[in-house]
Amino acid sequence: MYVLGNWKMNGSIELLQSFLQPMRDLQSSLGQSVQIGLAPPAPLLGVLVHEKGFLFGSQDVSEQDEGAFTGETSSALLASLGCDFSLVGHSERRQMFGDTEQRAANKAEKALEAGLKPVFCIGETWQQREARQTWQCLEGQLAPLQAALGDSVADCVIAYEPVWAIGTGKTASPEQAQEVHAWIRQKLGSNNDLPILYGGSVKPDNADELFAQPDIDGGLIGGASLQWESFEAICQAAGRQQQ
Numbered sequence: 001m002y003v004l005g006n007w008k009m010n011g012s013i014e015l016l017q018s019f020l021q022p023m024r025d026l027q028s029s030l031g032q033s034v035q036i037g038l039a040p041p042a043p044l045l046g047v048l049v050h051e052k053g054f055l056f057g058s059q060d061v062s063e064q065d066e067g068a069f070t071g072e073t074s075s076a077l078l079a080s081l082g083c084d085f086s087l088v089g090h091s092e093r094r095q096m097f098g099d100t101e102q103r104a105a106n107k108a109e110k111a112l113e114a115g116l117k118p119v120f121c122i123g124e125t126w127q128q129r130e131a132r133q134t135w136q137c138l139e140g141q142l143a144p145l146q147a148a149l150g151d152s153v154a155d156c157v158i159a160y161e162p163v164w165a166i167g168t169g170k171t172a173s174p175e176q177a178q179e180v181h182a183w184i185r186q187k188l189g190s191n192n193d194l195p196i197l198y199g200g201s202v203k204p205d206n207a208d209e210l211f212a213q214p215d216i217d218g219g220l221i222g223g224a225s226l227q228w229e230s231f232e233a234i235c236q237a238a239g240r241q242q243q
């Protein structure tokens, strides 16, 4: 299981510093069956350089290697800081910053080449769900990833994040999420070891029932990862599934 916090464009150096020791202590008490991690805003990755007590990663990665790409960060640079993972294709990047399906797949490829685990985010909008286009949408997001990575898709983490559940307080029901997770697993070759995380308004009071689903292998947590108490409670919920 993984529980990863996505701070988005929130937080501060002080907040991150206040998380460090509690994160290390929690990871060591949970053991290796639950891996916890954080993706703070990029400048704060400097605080985490070579942190070994828990996972850390970036919220995005460039599809380019290096060069005149102002504002971009290469996978090689992130790997040299000791990052473990990179979020790729988050819906906010897809919707607001021009990450096309192909670009997201390219980014995942770059991350893997550098030894970073891509946490590849997919999800449908409410309109698509209402129009019964969920599978078509997810298929469109996964096909370029499969084409780019082939069997190495098995080295990714997939995060199913229905766009309508992100930051809205509306969570997919455990049954809705399980249905999609099972479909994703089957689509990507029925690999039981492929971690498929759920994201979208995960909170301490819904984490247990989500994580109890057979094909939900943890969560990608936005808003609730900005307060230690709620993030810890969600990590503990993952821990209870391993007992």
Ligand code: PGA
Pocket: 006, 161, 165, 166, 167, 168, 169, 199, 200, 201, 202, 220, 221, 222, 223, 224
């Ligand atoms: P949320 O965000 O938990 O605030 O809904 C999840 C995400 O965007 O990764």
